[in-house]
Amino acid sequence: MKMKAALLGAVAALGIAPAAFADRGTDGEVKLTFPQAVSIMNPYLSGGTKDIYAASLVLEPLAGLDPQGVLIPKLVTEIPTLENGGISADMTSITWKLLPGLLWSDGTPVTADDAVFTWQYCTHPEGGCSQATKYEGVASVEAVDPSTIKVTFSGPKANPYTAFVSALAPVLQKKQFEACLGAAAPTCTDPNNMPIGTGAFMVTGFTVNDTVSMAANPNYRDPAKPAFATAVIKGGGDAEGSARAVMETGEFDYAWNTQIPPEAQASMAAAGKGEFVVAFGTLVERIEMNTTDPDPALPEGERATAKHPHPILSDIKVRTALSKAIDRSILVEVGYGAGGKPTCNVIPGPDAWASDNTGCIAQDMPGAMALLDEAGWKDSDGDGIRDKDGKKLHILYQTTVNPIRQDFQALIKDWWTELGVEVELKAIDPGVFFGGDAGSPDTFQKFYADVEMYANNSESPDPESYLGQYQCKNAPSPETQWQGENINRFCTPEYDALYATMATTTDMAARQDIAKKLNDMVTKDSMIVVPLVHRGTLSAHSFALGGVQINAWDTEFWNVADWTRVK
């Protein structure tokens, strides 16, 4: 028996030998560059994706998502399910088992207390935690024993994989952050900049908004990983500069978020030093239709509110005609190339959640014209612009300042002009547009325009909270200081009712069905949201870097421990 075990062990050792030929820290330095520099390494206080991605090299959640959007264990032995008993039968609690012998990079053991503390940290009312939604509906987190974490929800939770899942909700070390609860959170500069984690790397130097220097974590759970001894993230500049530093000059190994025009992509790829990789999540560039009247003549407080329906766009025929006039394939060709696909859905993926709605892909100019005729918009005075009851068919079309969006604006204006619509374009500084400052007339929530274009996505493969945006109660209005995610002020009782059933439905297939129906209700059934392009995130990596598997559902660095130097 003993002999057999030994033999098996030898076989196993031989089996894994090729994978483990690279020992920890033998491949030198891996250099990453971001077009936006990293401000803080604590995702719970972070200002954006750049910080979360950078932190994901250091801090880890209990479970992450792989490129297919499937859950994978990170700090735990397995993913809890109903079948293995990890999730209680009534769906009110989930229990995670930590890997045995897990250590923080400072050598102290990871315990369930750290997870409990992380929950307290993020849900503290004065902490201003940016990932609070991840812990929404969590009634308590307890340490059953040092390696068992039990998360109890306030009711049955259809999707229990929110707390401690994905790079947005990693586990913090209690010892390091203990003094940083609540109002003290922002003042903990050192922990926020150099958090102790369980990831493949640990921070050795941090220059705000510039460079993060890292070294291989000596206590990483796999003794053979990571292959690189050090890692550095240099931030700043623009997408073009980052892409060039990888693709043409070879100064860096990996550039995150390199959205540049297709022609420039092609010319950089021709240099032969690296390649662009793209991952499709749920990011959709769309045109949102305003259902309320943004007429500046209306008094402030009534302008763009539900009190005054939109004089032109309230008619579904007009909305449909505007969508039909657009050739989405040309948009993709001009703006994104391989980094985009035409789409008619708000939820374009993962496949199981996406509706089969493709009705909008083919451009239909005659159909669009017929619809406008039918709606009573005719060019009665022969100036090329349709009118009705003495009112011109005039549309103000706004978006942010961005070269691709301006190209889209120009193309769509051409199509709509062909249709007999007079189009006025407007571009707004993104900081103002997305800033949500109630005092500015130019925020996307205020929507002082007829249509506006931007991109949005669901942060998890399960789109429940994302679809929740279109409920009546989420419409921005003066009463809510113009905050709210229901940009179009779309409001139907059917949508709200169906959405309410989704929150209580736990069967996966039924949930996916509801999601598809909700998707159709805001897109093809009502044309309130006109999706244009399913955008991928485009990154570039050098051919000298091996093991890159780009991931749209979690951080792109989800498998950084497996990256190696190709010689």
Add this chain to the structure above:
Amino acid sequence: MLTFTLRRLLLAIPTLLVISLVIFLLVDLAPGSPMSEIPLTVPPDVRQKMIEALGADQPVFFRYMLWLRQFFWVEPMTLFDGWFGTHIVEGEQRILSWQSRSPVFTIIGQRIPQTLTVIGTAYVVGILIALPIGIYSAYRQYSFFDQIGTLFAMIGFSVPTFFSGTLLIIIFSVWLGWLPTKYDTVMEVTDWESFFKQIKQMILPVMTLGLANAATISRYMRSSMLDNMTMDYVRTARAKGMSERTVVLKHVLRNSLIPVVTVIALGIPAIFGGAIITENLFGVNGIGAALIGAIHASDLPMVQTLAFIFAVLIVLFNLIADILYGFLDPRIRYD
């Protein structure tokens, strides 16, 4: 001159206070919010909580007073504590950036060396190129040299740095592969090898900025020299048999320096302010890049502090320029 200097320094205090209030109100009034870079997936109520945690929902007057206190009391005392190991302001909140939650002065401290080495060198290089070109162009007005100089100066300031910088990158990094495009800010100069590396990575940003500066200064130098070349005293000096060298470099040059001194004095605070586009393009983590990043993220404490330090430098260097005027032309009197 001493009383003048003292009076101006005293007057500077209320001036700067007014400037700081105006900057504060301006930045506060500007549309945009510290939440603009947070992904759209974060819902409004969480955003509201985050704004409260930053203290950004407090009344503007309250925040201004807090900033004044932090800037004039907490920060100097923190420095004092650091030097002498005392605990005068221990536990008091320093000026924290909203974007990174780090103390603003730590960030400034990290960035000053880069700003001074890169932008400062570029400025000095610019002046060193500009003065001889300006002087010689004026001395030989409409000569071939002057025409070429004019052409380059015109191109120098009609193409913006975002263009010339990108062009230099394409030529020297992409095609020739000689120089790096991204400035390595964590590299330490310890030996000759790292020193040469440092020089190498400074060439492109310094060239981009230096050329733009040289173009401007050389034009002012040339025009001012031209004005003075035809003055009677020059004719007198020549008639007295002085060498051309003495005439041009001593008499004409000294009298021509007033506008040049003004321009240089205007430019020195700009060194500290950094060069936004160049810094961004080459990844030099200077003050300019910090300021623009903070403005885009509506990081009020950061913008306010940087703009205020900038204001102090402007007031200071304008004073220095005024004193220099007195040396260059003793007829100028202020009292």
Add this chain to the structure above:
Amino acid sequence: MTEASITPPKPANQSSAIWQQFRTHKGALFGLCVLGFLILAVLIGPYLWVPEKLKVVDAIRLKNQGPSWRFPLGTDQLGRDMLARMLLAGRVSLAVGLVAMVIAIVFGTLIGTLAGYFRRLDGPLMRTTDMFLALPLIPLLLVLVMLFRDRIASLIGPELGAFTLIVFAIGITSWMATARIVRGEVLTLKEREYVLAARSIGARPSRIIRRHILPNVVSPVMVAATLGVAEAIITESVLSFLGLGFPPDFPTWGRLLYDGLQYMQVYPERVIWPGLAISLTVLSVNYIGDGLRDALDPRIRGR
């Protein structure tokens, strides 16, 4: 710089004398011609060169073309005719560049002269200048847009409104350097013998400033003007990134230059055309300034 041997016939008045001198300056005449040509081109060009109306699908197939008879300057990434866009862009850029420069120069010279000549005004005016120098530009512009864009647009229409706002924004943010330079010059000029002489015979300050001070600050002002045009054209493109300015489909030279940047390696002509246009404008303004300076200098005039 040789002594004149022949005295020219005495001109009838000062302005024709200035023109007489200006005409002899070859560079200045060249500059005037080039600038005149550019202005004429952008004014009547768009009527002479009307681009073909192409459907989007057809235009896309013609994107990024090099120069040809059909498209003398090639096409852009959407298949739009670059020549037509350059001409249209020139209207805005030249108008903004020249008008904003004039505003900044006039305002800066006024402030600088007043501060330099009248000691009592020096303090307040220069502290105001300091403040404007210290104000961070982008928040200032964003506030301007927020407060005034819609109001001006409702008064005089969106396009004229945008133009007014741009010119105003550039004007009020770029007069400070001129003001300080002029003040420095005035400080020394007013202690010169001829000014003291004029003052001692009882000449009024306004006359002294007009007759003796202003003609002598022309040369730095001309340099500032040359720089000002270039700066205004470039600043206009920066403004459009902040949403202050013309609608996004309205081309300007600065914006064409910036847009072309991404394609610089693949299609270098995309940046060459706007870069050339801006440089030519600045160069011609510079030579005109040179000529004007010589013409206004009584010591050079007549040689």
